[in-house]
Structures are given as C-alpha cells and as structure tokens.
Amino acid sequence: MNTTWSRFNIASLVFGFAFLYLPIVLLVVFSFNESRLVTVWAGFSTKWYVSLFRNQSFIDAAWVTIRVGLVSATVATILGTLGALAMTRYTRFRGRLLFSAMIYAPLVMPEVITGLSMLLLFVAIGFDRGLWTMILAHITFSMCFVAVVVQSRLVTFDRSLEEAAMDLGATPVTTFFRVTLPVILPAVVSGWMLAFTLSLDDLVISSFTSGPGATTLPMRIYSQVRLGVTPEINAACTILIAIVAVGVIIASIANKRREVQKARDEQAAARN
C-alpha cells in the first residue's frame, strides 16, 4: 500500500491518541497532587502513596488480586492453548460447532450474565464462595482470550516441521514440547499476559463470584469510587497502570531482541 501522510491522517491520529491518552495522563498527574481535591493542582506530593501503603485493606486486596491473577492466568493459558490446538488441529470432531461457539461467545458475553451464571453454578453445587470460586471464574473467561490469541499463531504454523520430527521418530507429545511449543511460545506468553491483565482488571465477574474475605483491588477501588473521587484512588490506579506498563514494555523489548536474534541467525545460516 502506498503511503501518503496527508494532513487529515496526521490530524486524526493526533486527536485519536490525545483522546486515548489524555484521561490516563491526567489521572496519573493528579495522583501526585498535594490537595485533597482531584481537580485543582496545589503542588507536588507523594503523600497519597504513603497513605495508600499504610492502608491495610488496600494491601490485602492487592495480594488477593495478584494471587488470583497468577493462578488463573497460568491455568487459563494451559487450557486456552489446548483449546486452540483442538480448534486448529482437529477440524472434525463431534460437537466442534458447539466448541467453537463456547470459545467465541465469552469474548463478547456481557459480564453481568457470565458473573451471575457462574455464581448460580457454585451455589447449585454447594461450593463456598471465596478465592477459589473467583479463580475458577477468571480461568473460564480468560482461557477463551488465550485460545483466540494462540489460534491466530497456529493457523500460520508450518506443519511440515512437526511431520519431520515425527518421521524422525519423535512421539507426538515430544514433538509438541520440542517443536510446536517453542514456535508458538510468543503467542502463549502474550496469551498469559492478556489473561493476567484481564484477571487484574475484572470487577463485575469477581463481584458476583467472590465471597467474604476475598476482595480484589478493583472491587476495593469501585466501592471507594462510589463514595467519591480521592487522590488515594488515583494513586492506586497509577500503581496498577505502572505494573501493566512495565510488563508490556519488558515483553516488547524481549520480542524485539528475539526478532533481531532470529534475523542474525538467518543471515548466518544463509552465509554458510
């Protein structure tokens, strides 16, 4: 495609990105505000961060959130990768249509429905609501996102590599771990990160499925927001944004490095 950067294109990008980023930037800026008012600047201060770290209920909620995120993202990545393999490698099996519907539907399903239905399941089978019911719920919705991410990598995968490995006597399981997995690993890793952030962010499904004693950071922030906007919430939001931003930056640097390495390897191979 020929590239012309007309004024219109540049203007729409500038406005678009300003719209996307300005609210987040303002939120971060006002977390360092001296004044209790979130909208009037009164000088730089980190006192809201100090008071946040002294707030035990926030610390507890942060721990719950991280635990739920780590466990659910890991299990969701395994299940989602299996789901993606099932979708791409087995084009015919009984109930495939239903399977693909169950993979795609949670992506757009309103959270209130997913949350309510999961809760009613836990009540029906007599599962006490708490940390574990929340983890099960998070696994279920995030595994579908992982499946879609991994699937998009698997469809472009060169299957002759696997066939070569199996012709040379590798079992399918060995082939998967030594040939397929290394190739799709970047997609699996970004699937894990997506699952982790989805779990970190979720409010609605967590509110339905968690029980007493298992309050996550979004639930905590939400109940505070309903009482009013305070710089302390801005500080908590800034910390969450910082965690995610650092993770994304590390991942993209690692990706870039791997690409550079790959290009170098290919050049070396071509020279030989």
Add this chain to the structure above:
Amino acid sequence: MQKLISSVAGRLVIAVPYLWLLIFFLIPFVIVFKISLSEVAMAIPPYTPAFNLSAGWQAFADNFSQLSWDNYIWLLEDPLYYKAYISSVIIAGVSTILTLIVGYPIAYGMARAPATVRPTLLMLVILPFWTSFLIRVYAWIGILKPEGLLNQFLMWAHVIDTPLNILNTNTAVFIGIVYSYLPFLVLPIYSALEKMDYSLVEAAEDLGCPPILAFWKITFRLSMPGVIAGCFLVFIPAVGEFVIPDLLGGSQTLMIGKTLWNEFFSNRDWPVSSAVAVILLLLLVVPIVLFQRAEARAQESEK
C-alpha cells in the same frame, strides 16, 4: 503403543477444554434458566428450587407443569424492565456508531502511515486496552464533573460561562463507551485496511472518480469485514454494560446491566435477575451468532 498414546493425547487436547467450558460456561446458563422459573424466598440461597434433577425424570416431568413463568410475566408487565432493554439497545447502538465515527479515521490514518511507524502506532492503540477498564472509566469522572477539568478548561478558554452538566447524563455514558471500546473497533478495521491494495483507489481516481466516492466505493467496501467485526465487539458487550452507566450515568440512565446488578445485589431477588439475564441473552443471541460466524469465516480465509 505410540498410536495409542497419540490418540489418547489427541482426545485429551479436545476433551479437557471442552469439558471445562461445558461445566463452567454452558451448564451455568441452564441453571440460570432454571432459577428464573423459581420463586423468590427468604432463605439461603434465596429461591425455592423449581425442579430437582436428583429426584429422577418422573419428578422432573411432574414439576414441569408447575413451573412458574411469573418472573417473566412480571418483567413484561413492569415498564421499568422493557424500557431498560430498549434504552440499552439504543445507547449501545448510538455508542457503536459514535465509536465508528471516532475510530475509523484513526484506523485509516494508521494504515496509511509509513510501514516503519505502523508497529509503534499499533502498540499505542493496544496499550490503553491493557490498563484497567475501571480505571479508564474512573479517569473520566474527574474530567466530566461540574468542577472538573473539562469545564475548567472550557471556562478558561471563554467558550462557556457556566459549567456544563455532563457527568451523570447519557452523554457521559456515550463518552465512556466510545473511550473504553475504541481499541476493539480500531484494530479489526486497521487489519482490514492494512491488507488492502491501495492501487485500486488510485486507478479509480485516475479514471476520474472523485476521492470521496473512491473512498466510499472501494476503501470502505473493502474494510467492511473489519467494520462488522469491530461493531459487534463494541455493540454486544455495551448492551450489557454495568460499570459505565453506574459510574458515569445518572439516575435517569436506564441500562439492563445496571438493572440486573441492582436486582441481584440490592433487592437480592435471584429469580428475577436470572429472568433478566435470560431475556438479555435471547436479545443478544442473534448478534452473538453473527459475530461468531464472521470470526470463523475470517479464520477459515486465513488458512
């Protein structure tokens, strides 16, 4: 022996995620339907069982005639509910069109950017999606409040004399939905536009077609799969949205996600909230099936 292992492994690859989704995604809907037919009770859990599968099929059949459709009749008779459904669909529809108007130029600008800049632009669009939904909605409260940053700015610029009342109105809900769902719409349109052969537009223009018409007849047509996928990704979740109408909307903002939440958490009426969910699901079944088909077709064409 190896064949056996391979076939067992193959079955497990399918069976494990399949069973998981059956148990934790599909069966819960059956339970929601079941509870929507029961009556509210002052107990834990707060409903009387509509029918009990453990009692066998005969009992199930006996019970079937006594099922109570009261909750559905209640939903149909109380104007609050159907008004909430209609207003959710309207708010989601208007927001989807607004998102398209805001998002299309961004996707187009990205696709027309030099190839070296495109990955950075793509990353910049995805990045806000990684930050929490709740945080992004919360950020708008400080901006839209009567004494908020937008009003301060507009009054400083002498555009207005008295602060605008935006927070707690439907306008704030539209802004919130457009803002939160923008990446979902930009990404599919961008990927459709990026694949497009731009020489088609040049050919049309060389043959005397006005640029606007060439854009409409060629560029927009070719980006249609992206537009459709993007609109579904915005519209379907927006219909059932809870956080945005709750935090940005006002008391007159009727949305069904909020109604369901209030029935459940404030009124503790599980059967009615289940019935609300069932009808919401019926409302969304057609768009969800269309979306799923469009996705499956896109996957097939990639192969």
